[in-house]
Amino acid sequence: MDAFLKEIEKLNILPRKRLIKGGKGNYKGQGFGNSLDFYGHREYAVGDDVRKIDWKAYSRTKKFYIKEFTEERQMHVNIILDYSASMDFGIPNKWEVAKKFALGMSYLTLKQNDYLSFYILNDEMKSIQKNVKGKEYLYELLKTISQSKAKGSTDFQCISNVDFFMSGITFIISDCFGEGLEQALNILCVGGQEVVLIHVLSPDELNPSYEDELKLVDMETGAIRRIQFNDKVREIYIKKMKAFIESCKNICISRKVSYVLAPTDQNPARMMAKLLGGF
Structure with missing residues (x-):
């Protein structure tokens, strides 16, 4: 054995699907989180974390946008x-x-x-x-x-x-x-x-x-x-x-x-x- x-030894098991459950880890989830893997923008909605506002996008469009990042599971x-x-x-x-x-x-x-x-x-x-x-x-x-x-x-x-x-x-x-x-x-x-x-x-x-x-x-x-x-x-x-x-x-x-x-x-x-x- x-x-x-x-x-x-050098093989790896990697998921093809985004994970929908589990704690924080090294693989992409189906939700959005605080990883460094940028997903995209969406318009600001009441209740969103203001710390996630993209101020550069605001300076160009005069609209508030939130940066979203993929979850890690x-x-x-x-x-x-x-x-x-x-x-x-x-x-x-x-x-x-x-x-x-x-x-x-x-x-x-x-x-x-x-x-x-x-x-x-x-x-x-x-x-x-x-x-x-x-x-x-x-x-x-x-x-x-x-x-x-x-x-x-x-x-x-x-x-x-x-x-x-x-x-x-x-x-x-x-x-x-x-x-x-x-x-x-x-x-x-x-x-x-x-x-x-x-x-x-x-x-x-x-x-x-x-x-x-x-x-x-x-x-x-x-x-x-x-x-x-x-x-x-x-x-x-x-x-x-x-x-x-x-x-x-x-x-x-x-x-x-x-x-x-x-x-x-x-x-x-x-x-x-x-x-x-x-x-």
Whole structure:
């Protein structure tokens, strides 16, 4: 993990949207405040702070104008990590790669002195850290997540049980094999979140190379099914998998959620650099 964190050391998490909530900080808000980032003028109204009158504008126009500056807000980053049983699959293992993404995002958040909330999700939502700030919280988080085992099934609707998400960016890291993704994204988007879905899948799920008879075991329910995996079945499977990925992508696009397909055989540090470069 140390080598991975060193690889991503120079990356930054930056919001694309203006923040609508949060204390004073380093990012633009949707309101007006006292930062040095000049926004524009508006005519003076009764009750305005006379100290904000632009006297140079008055000397030219003989009208009173107020200078407005953009607010600066602190950013909150929410990490939602799927730790259902289906994540413990594949070579490279989805759970191990997903943990790298989640801990990498957490490290960058704490390094740049923003607030972090970290949740794990299967058939319930658990808060691991909430509204913490400072790199000293990273060690505790690393220890907790390294000891966590993927188990249970995925129910995205559990996200609705969180009483409040601060304004900022929410990263969901999951293989998306669960119920309620659309409803969860609706909740986050209506709440003003900038949402990113990192869709983690293994090469064996994207393009399986199995042959002959297979015994398939659902890792979340334990259900068993035997199939003859021939070329025709492979073709049908790949078609269905592409449709599933396209469906997840379209669910995101329709809500202006950023979607990133993250195959586990690609370098996580490079994928993070590519993802964060888009912010």
